[in-house]
Amino acid sequence: MRADRISLARNVAASGDAYAGGSPGAPPGSKEEAIVGAAIELLGERGFHGAGLRQIATRAGVSLANVYTYFPSKADLLLAILKRACADLLVQVQDSVRGAGSGADERFVAAASAYVRFCATRSTEMFIADSEVRYLDPERREELLVHRDAIQDVFERIVADGVRGGRFATPYPDQACLAVLTMCSGVAQWYRPDGPLTADALAERFAHYALALVEEGPAR
Amino acid sequence: MRADRISLARNVAASGDAYAGGSPGAPPGSKEEAIVGAAIELLGERGFHGAGLRQIATRAGVSLANVYTYFPSKADLLLAILKRACADLLVQVQDSVRGAGSGADERFVAAASAYVRFCATRSTEMFIADSEVRYLDPERREELLVHRDAIQDVFERIVADGVRGGRFATPYPDQACLAVLTMCSGVAQWYRPDGPLTADALAERFAHYALALVEEGPAR
Amino acid sequence: MRADRISLARNVAASGDAYAGGSPGAPPGSKEEAIVGAAIELLGERGFHGAGLRQIATRAGVSLANVYTYFPSKADLLLAILKRACADLLVQVQDSVRGAGSGADERFVAAASAYVRFCATRSTEMFIADSEVRYLDPERREELLVHRDAIQDVFERIVADGVRGGRFATPYPDQACLAVLTMCSGVAQWYRPDGPLTADALAERFAHYALALVEEGPAR
Amino acid sequence: MRADRISLARNVAASGDAYAGGSPGAPPGSKEEAIVGAAIELLGERGFHGAGLRQIATRAGVSLANVYTYFPSKADLLLAILKRACADLLVQVQDSVRGAGSGADERFVAAASAYVRFCATRSTEMFIADSEVRYLDPERREELLVHRDAIQDVFERIVADGVRGGRFATPYPDQACLAVLTMCSGVAQWYRPDGPLTADALAERFAHYALALVEEGPAR
DNA sequence: TATGAATGAGGGTTCATTCAT
DNA sequence: GATGAATGAACCCTCATTCAT
Incomplete structure (x- = not known):
């Protein structure tokens, strides 16, 4: 090996x-x-x-x-950590999208790479966010899911746009989105800053994969 | 929504x-x-x-x-569960590959769809395998990683074959493999048998995504 | 002093x-x-x-x-203690009444002296019963009040009988009963087995007071 | 019921x-x-x-x-509350006695009804005084007992007077006194201002019971 | 095989109290 | 006079584990 x-x-x-x-x-x-x-x-x-x-x-x-x-409690400590991380992530994704070109592919790459970069640079928090949310009581969990759904929305809208505009060929846009987010979130599980890839390189590469998942095509 | x-x-x-x-x-x-x-x-x-x-x-x-x-202990109970799940998964993936055609793409699809199908039908165990292995002591954990690395190997070999044969265009075969496995493993986190997709449909779709990730091409 | x-x-x-x-x-x-x-x-x-x-x-x-x-919990420990004490008390009062003559005054004296004797011999438990019940949650408290109300009933019935039969002259039978029970229960707060009175002597004396409270009269 | x-x-x-x-x-x-x-x-x-x-x-x-x-401490807070309540109670009982006629029975009724009235109008404080004094350290407790003994003295003196003058027939004056005080103090445990009796009515009734306990007689 | 009883360690949480500001 | 921050001790309770039966 x-x-x-x-x-x-x-x-x-x-x-x-x-x-x-x-x-x-x-x-x-x-x-x-x-x-x-x-x-x-x-x-x-x-x-x-x-x-x-x-x-x-x-x-x-x-x-x-x-x-x-x-x-006030251990659960509130966890909640505070996760809320901050989710809020930061949302901001970074949105900023990145805003700073990108107007094409669906450009915006999609911007979103995905910002997402991956965050999963790499704040990997512990994102890892916790993925693995420990379920231990929050429903009330506290709901506070978080709002943010997470907002992020999923960002991706789904871009993909829907891309499909409408003929830029993405995927026949199941939301499924593909889910696969993209699953794949990107997974980064937080294994990324190490001392590994062979920098966060930026990783982000670029995964954005590339993401494009493949939505079947971005040479159609114009 | x-x-x-x-x-x-x-x-x-x-x-x-x-x-x-x-x-x-x-x-x-x-x-x-x-x-x-x-x-x-x-x-x-x-x-x-x-x-x-x-x-x-x-x-x-x-x-x-x-x-x-x-x-003999709680850790051994966890270990027993995970070992069995990993062994079952390995067997199913290998069987599926063996039953497929000889082309790298066929074998790759067979492997990925078997993997996803297992993540869906045995989702709880696979979810536990992903999230709780880390609580095993190094010794017990090693017993498991053997299986998991064996599975990763299956995928990497097929992809390497495919790249050699010009069937897959990905410039970073192992990276792509990692992305594929990450994406497929994620299924265990959200799949519900009462959801809109059957395990088989899901497997087919994700195998399709997996092909996209290794950039399977019309090169021949 | x-x-x-x-x-x-x-x-x-x-x-x-x-x-x-x-x-x-x-x-x-x-x-x-x-x-x-x-x-x-x-x-x-x-x-x-x-x-x-x-x-x-x-x-x-x-x-x-x-x-x-x-x-299973501290509250259940308290409950168990109090339930047993209340049950024992009820039994002793009822036994004592059954063993007495048929006159209201005889039965009343029997009840009161049994009650006082219990408050003296099991003073700690009765003291706890008076002072700590309120810390039980409503559900557990209700389990106890059944017993305590049963005891109060015994007294009220005897007094009512006595009043009907002209043996007791008190114009407010239930009020008087309450005063009797309050007075007798108070024994648990200060009785010491090494004090100047035996439990039996105390019981006799308080039964005498109790009769005075219901204004037992020479009417016949 | x-x-x-x-x-x-x-x-x-x-x-x-x-x-x-x-x-x-x-x-x-x-x-x-x-x-x-x-x-x-x-x-x-x-x-x-x-x-x-x-x-x-x-x-x-x-x-x-x-x-x-x-x-300066939680115990001092409790002490302050109880000292004030006891002092107030003593004053009210003494004032009431002073304002009564010169007969032992009149003074006794005055004392008892003042006592009960106080237990009803300041029931929480009197309830605390009965149930929480024991948690004070000996030194602080002593500060309180002075007041409480003073009150007990008031009653015992009146009863002794009454017995000497042939007005009260009780053969155990101090025992009877104790029973009276126990009974009256108990009021604080169950009196509710929104109950069927006003504090004044209650006081009158219990003073009546108190007289019965000391066996006030028509002897003259 | 199966179980109730037993335990040391540790869980999250609240306590009365102190102190610098 | 008034407060937020800080702390050691203790709270009730549950843990994984052992053992005699």
Whole structure:
């Protein structure tokens, strides 16, 4: 087996990529930020039920009880992390689309590559978002799904446009969209910043795959 | 939003698809089988750390202590489940490939559709395999990765063949393979047997996407 | 101040009178019995919210977790204690009434003295019953109130009889009953077995007071 | 069961009668007064160990830390409440006695009815006084018992007078006194201002019972 | 094979209290 | 006077596991 091969199996969820900030909410250097950072790490490593608040507090250099100064419950801590990540992702995708040309293919590539880039640079959060949402109670989960559906909408609209305009030949646009998002989201499961590909290279390549999935054609 | 849309976000990991048996090991109707079945359900619903042995035992209609008659630890129970699923998957993929024509594209379609079909019919187990392997200790995890790498190998060999024979145009065969597997594995996260697509239809469609990803071409 | 005076204030709820068994349920010498005994003591000393399960377990010589082998929750432990006490009390009062003569005054004296005797001999449990019921959730509380209302009924029926027969002159039979029960129940708050009065002497005296409250008269 | 019956069991310690002021110490409208009021409510509802300072502060509309501006500890807050209630009670009983005729029976009725009236109008505080004193450390408890013994003294002196003058026939004056106080104190456990009796009516009736207990006789 | 009892460790959460601002 | 932040201890409860029966 070649040593540089990215094994789908062997790359699942190691730990360690630090929380690098993003959208505000917690001033950098604050205890709240430390808690969020530690929580992202530990939730990524051990999952929602496997990560204890005691460990999170310890890693954040904070007393256990003080976590409750910032987050009323463990579930709310998870929710806060995921809401921020989803909001950031939506913004980046939308910005990327806005900055692209007017063709459906250009906008689609922009969306997909922004999505993949985010899954790579914020991989732990995106990984958590995929794997731990289900442990939120319905009420909290709904808060998140709004964002996630919004993102899915962005893709589906572009693809629908592309199909209408004859640019994409896929006979099942939404199915294809789902396949695209599934494929791209999977990146968060195995991407390592120290791997053979940079986030940008990865994004470019997956955007290429995405185009293939919607069967972008030379039709003009 | 159309009612029949498959929301990537809203379909993550509900519970309930019953364990229907598969490879032997536990005679049907036995307590061991009941335990495995209950464990699959609960691991799917609550994850490894969220599912307690008490709940598993209760749902299986077995006393807690009796679980230890069949499995020496919780981790071994998880391992047993995943090993069986991976072995079954490997067998089905290999059988399917063997039953296909000799062309790389035919074998590739056979492999991908068998893979997807398995992810759909045994979705809970495959979902667990994706999300909970990481909680196994390295030793036990290694037992599993052998199977999973074997499957990845099957795909990579076919694609390499196809590229050599000029049937597939992808410039990065292994990357494409990874994308294919990621995309197909994702099916286990959102497939519902009561959804709009049968497992077979889904398999056919995703095999089609898979071909697109390796850029199967009309070159001959 | 005379040394032998019973101060209403100074005798509130010291601790220590051991649980001496009563109605079955837990075999004597069993861990369950030890838990119940320790719980009675500690609930008497510190109240429901003040008594920790750790202390109870420790005093019972049992591990904390093992308490849950016998009682599914702290509230259920309290409930079990109170149900048993109330049931025992009802039985003793009814037995005592049955064993008395047929006159309302005789039956009333029998009931009151049995009641007081129980409040004295099982003072801790009766004290808890008075002071901690309110911390039970409505559902569990209702289970208890059935018994307690049954006891109140016994008294009210006898008094009503006595009034009808001209034996009791009280113009407000139920009010008087309430006063009687309040007065008798209060015994559990200050009675000490090492005090100047035996339980029997106390019972006799309070039965006398009770008669005064319903204004038992020389009418015949 | 008649709907208007006062069930001894069902009337234990509901919550809610507001603190209406009384002796000074905290200017009306002040934060201190709000804290005391909220504390009375919550101590009545949940008991000393069940009522948290956070809840008290919240209900008082005050920050948690600010509670410590007025009371050095939770125990001191309880002490302050009970001292004030006991002092008020003593004053009212003494005033009532002073305003009565010179006969032992008149003074006794005055004392008892004042006592009951106080137990009814300030029922929550009196209820707390009965049920939560025991959680005070000995030192603080002693501060209270002074007041409570003083009240008991008032009754015992009157009864002793009455016995000496042949007005009361009870052979055990102090025992009877204890029974009277127990019975009257019990009012705080079940009296509801929206019940069938006004505080005044109740006081009159219980004073009547009290007379019966000391066997006030037509002897002259 | 099957089970109830037993346990140490740890789960999330709340406690009364302190202190710098 | 007033507050948000911070903490160690304790809360009730559940965990995976063991063992005698």
